[in-house]
Amino acid sequence: MKRTPVQPVLVTGATGRIGRAVVGHLLDAGVPVRALTRRPEAAATLPAGIEVVTGDLTVPASLDEAAQGAGAVFLLWTAPPETAAAVVERLAARTRRIVLLSSPHRTPHPFFQQPNPMAAFHAELERLVADTGVESTVVRPGMFASNAAAWWAPSLRAGDVVRWPYGAAETAPVDDRDVAAVAARTLYEDGHAGGDYVLTGAESLTQAAQVGVIGEVLGRPVRFEEMSPEEFRRETEGQAPGPVVDMLLSAWNAAVGGPAYVSSAVSDVLGVPPRPFRQWVADHAGTFARGSVPTP
Numbered sequence: 600m601k602r603t604p605v606q607p608v609l610v611t612g613a614t615g616r617i618g619r620a621v622v623g624h625l626l627d628a629g630v631p632v633r634a635l636t637r638r639p640e641a642a643a644t645l646p647a648g649i650e651v652v653t654g655d656l657t658v659p660a661s662l663d664e665a666a667q668g669a670g671a672v673f674l675l676w677t678a679p680p681e682t683a684a685a686v687v688e689r690l691a692a693r694t695r696r697i698v699l700l701s702s703p704h705r706t707p708h709p710f711f712q713q714p715n716p717m718a719a720f721h722a723e724l725e726r727l728v729a730d731t732g733v734e735s736t737v738v739r740p741g742m743f744a745s746n747a748a749a750w751w752a753p754s755l756r757a758g759d760v761v762r763w764p765y766g767a768a769e770t771a772p773v774d775d776r777d778v779a780a781v782a783a784r785t786l787y788e789d790g791h792a793g794g795d796y797v798l799t800g801a802e803s804l805t806q807a808a809q810v811g812v813i814g815e816v817l818g819r820p821v822r823f824e825e826m827s828p829e830e831f832r833r834e835t836e837g838q839a840p841g842p843v844v845d846m847l848l849s850a851w852n853a854a855v856g857g858p859a860y861v862s863s864a865v866s867d868v869l870g871v872p873p874r875p876f877r878q879w880v881a882d883h884a885g886t887f888a889r890g891s892v893p894t895p
């Protein structure tokens with residue numbers, strides 16, 4: 600596949616799970632990187648050899664300098680939505696290509712078809728990018744494998760039981776490294792304009808089976824215990840936003856009784872199969888170790 604001339608790529612969300620890995624893939628491919636953060640002190644946690652730029656998605660003009668002359672922009676939005684139109688307009692005026700991290704809300708599978716504000720916002724972001732006419736690609740990961748760390752590691756650091764709702768819900772967790780690798784390719788490789796990639800892992804697994812895989816990898820007798828949705832709401836109150844909890848519960852409820860949607864997009868773009876969930880767990884086993892300290 601032909602590569603575009605080497606101009607810097609602006610990576611938003613560069614200090615987060617996906618963006619940080621995108622930065623790594625771009626560096627490995629020899630592509631100059633501008634990493635965006637709101638916190639200049641975060642530069643110390645980013646790899647050497649990149650340019651760290653300060654900017655805030657809620658202050659559109661703060662992105663102008665960072666985007667100027669960028670060959671492509673990786674756009675990952677975790678900020679409030681109000682400034683999205685102004686940001687997209689400013690980015691499109693300064694770069695040739697935008698790769699947007701979205702979600703599989705167009706995929707006709709019950710898991711992805713539960714109405715939620717996040718899906719509506721992703722649809723709006725996609726429309727904004729498309730309307731600018733800039734070359735664009737949409738990357739739509741399903742459930743991240745790394746959610747297992749946020750969701751289940753606290754229980755497994757403290758004991759051997761995971762209490763969670765909808766143990767029978769099936770998902771196909773995608774390894775963050777595969778998501779980032781696909782995003783990076785579409786940023787520096789030609790041939791992805793108009794591309795729309797739904798990224799999943801290769802295997803449909805119930806949530807209870809995923810917890811079982813963690814126990815097998817750790818070599819510990821880990822047990823899954825079903826929790827009611829009402830209890831989950833009570834337990835997450837004050838820790839997770841209500842709409843996010845509602846989104847998860849309705850998606851899991853819809854994912855009981857049938858296999859998860861599995862796509863071939865990771866293999867199609869990278870030429871190698873997606874990493875299995877078991878591999879993700881093995882590579883992050885320390886996160887679940889009894890008594891270990893959570894990584895920031």
Ligand SMILES: NC(=O)c1ccc[n+]([C@@H]2O[C@H](COP(=O)([O-])OP(=O)(O)OC[C@H]3O[C@@H](n4cnc5c(N)ncnc54)[C@H](OP(=O)(O)O)[C@@H]3O)[C@@H](O)[C@H]2O)c1
Pocket residue numbers: 611612613614615616617618635636637638641654655656657675676677678679700701702717739740741742743746
């Ligand atoms: N979890 C899933 O299963 C899943 C599935 C599909 C899609 N997604 C999508 O994935 C995205 C989350 O990615 P992630 O997990 O990599 O994120 P993350 O680890 O939570 O990192 C968030 C990033 O956003 C940056 N950020 C936050 N507010 C900002 C602002 N106002 N201006 C500029 N940057 C800002 C932060 O940078 P600084 O703090 O350094 O400024 C940080 O780098 C979301 O869009 C989500 O919808 C998630």
